Amino acid sequence: MNDFKKALTYVEPSLKREQSLNIEKMTWDNIGGLEDVKKKIRQAVEWPLIYKDSYRRLGLNPAKGILLYGPPGCSKTTLVKIIANTSHASFFMISCASLYSSYVGDSEKLVRNVFQKARASSPAVVFIDEVDAIVGRRGIGSSGTSDSVQERILSMLLNELDGIEAISSVLIVGATNRPDLIDAALLRSGRFDQIIYVPPPDYEGRIKILNIYTKNMPIAENVNLEEIAKKTELYTGADIQNVCREAAIIALRKLQNVEFVEMDDFIAALQVVKPSLSSEMVNQYKSLVEKYGSGTKS
Ligand SMILES: Nc1ncnc2c1ncn2[C@@H]1O[C@H](COP(=O)(O)OP(=O)(O)OP(=O)(O)O)[C@@H](O)[C@H]1O
Ligand SMILES: [Mg+2]
Secondary structure (H helix, E strand, O other): OHHHHHHHHHHHHHHHHHHHHHHOOOOHHHOOOOHHHHHHHHHHHHHHHHOHHHHHHOOOOOOOEEEEEOOOOOOHHHHHHHHHHHOOOEEEEEOHHHHHOOOOOHHHHHHHHHHHHHHHOOOEEEEEOOHHHHHOOOOOOOOHHHHHHHHHHHHHHHHHHHHOOHHHOEEEEEEEOOHHHOOHHHHOOOOOOEEEEOOOOOHHHHHHHHHHHHOOOOEOOOOOHHHHHHOOOOOOHHHHHHHHHHHHHHHHHHOOOOOOEOHHHHHHHHHHOOOOOOHHHHHHHHHHHHHHOOOOOO
């Protein structure tokens, strides 16, 4: 009985997560810009499922793993949630919180369990968010115990990746801000085959994001989204979402029955919501792209 009780502590949360992910009905249109990234991800996830027979006929091996990397707040996690909603594959998620809250030894069981379920219900996508925190890199890191948990999970993940047959239709998608902190073994071909950079939004992208977050907002005629896009150079998608929310709150604060959000409210919001990115960060990511590639050029 004790074994069952113990099992419940790690099985149940993962089921809850799977359900909660289904609640948010997101589509590719919820993401502004990033056309190349979206196309590449859809190709890697949907094509092997839709054109399964053609892949087999042509002897093509679909990617086993896709790694999304890029600065925080630029929609990596959201993109994967959209895959979950649109791909008709079963979806499983491994997150840092669930792994490190469990008993010693249980995190490995949890990982193994997820892969077993994924194989049993393929086609399936296994999403590992914040891969760097979960597996890290062998031989570096701080304290003893958490390190060895990381190492055990890493070697297990390598086994699982190597064990997946191309025809079993289990795709692993990872997301990280720091690909440089991920053990190189995971990035070798046959594991995370495809590495895709999710960049911060450019000018065009920012206009699209502003359009998304003002779509259901009554905005005054003087609101110039191009102008706001120009002023939000180092803002991430998440920052821009916050700017729009803040502008509405500022408008509301002026007048409870306010009808429209004005340009002034957006300008004031830009004073409150500061950009998450800095030129240094942008440069750091440029050198990461030189090392790992962007995965969106072909
Ligand atoms: N291009 C975009 N279009 C629309 N919304 C965006 C865009 N980029 C980010 N967002 C919004 O910003 C929020 C944060 O995004 P998300 O959590 O997916 O980022 P992330 O890249 O996973 O960040 P982190 O690296 O911190 O985990 C989400 O609500 C998302 O919808
Ligand atoms: Mg994320």
